[in-house]
Amino acid sequence: MFKNILVVCIGNICRSPTAEYMLKHKLANKPGLTIHSAGLGALVDKPIDATAGAILLENGIDPSPHKARQLRSELLLGADLILAMEPSHLKGISDIAPQVSGKAFLLGKWSNNDAVPDPYRKSREAFDHVYKQMDKFTDDWLKYL
Template identity: 55%
Template structure:
């Protein structure tokens, strides 16, 4: 099965860290490692304040998060790579063509839905994204838990 999951978005401050926190919580006790990175990461930045606020309302937090740039090494070492949008997958495939067999949309089991970027938008956008990510994570669980 999967021992390590890498979640990818652009800046690594909104969507991917939120998805990381959600999956870490849902996979607690399984031994599966969950991390995140960005295609154009705002390296060193913490979780976006609005994203952190919405996560906190659901009892989740990533206080030590520091945005990091996606690398080929990260893609090679992950057992499963989950991206927010189809264009992210295309960028991943350009970086590491052999990642094709293990890279999917986070919303794959919700009809292949993409997760929109809430960055610099109002709070309702962050709530909407959280809800999509939570539903997507739940849909992945049957495939992730051993």
């Protein structure tokens, strides 16, 4: 049973907080779960990107408490499951804490290990595409959580 789920991307302002808040919303009926996020190159203390936040709000999910934070080995070691957006993120995670590689997977694991592209500083359409992709990928994980 996964009790501590960590979602990782680069800046921790677009993809990982979107997936974090999606999972919190979808798993709200499961008590005792910790779902959080961090970035390999976090824009520390920044809120979620305005476009990513707007899309979450439009879908009934409030990401306003989010503040970006830097990924640290303690976060990785404390997690039961680590979900990353791209293969390069898995490499970055392994570089920080090689011993966690067995519990680190792509968010798109159940969809041919598809990566989630970074929408940062791109169009609303790019954010919409990424949101739909992450919505499917988080649904794919639900049966395991």
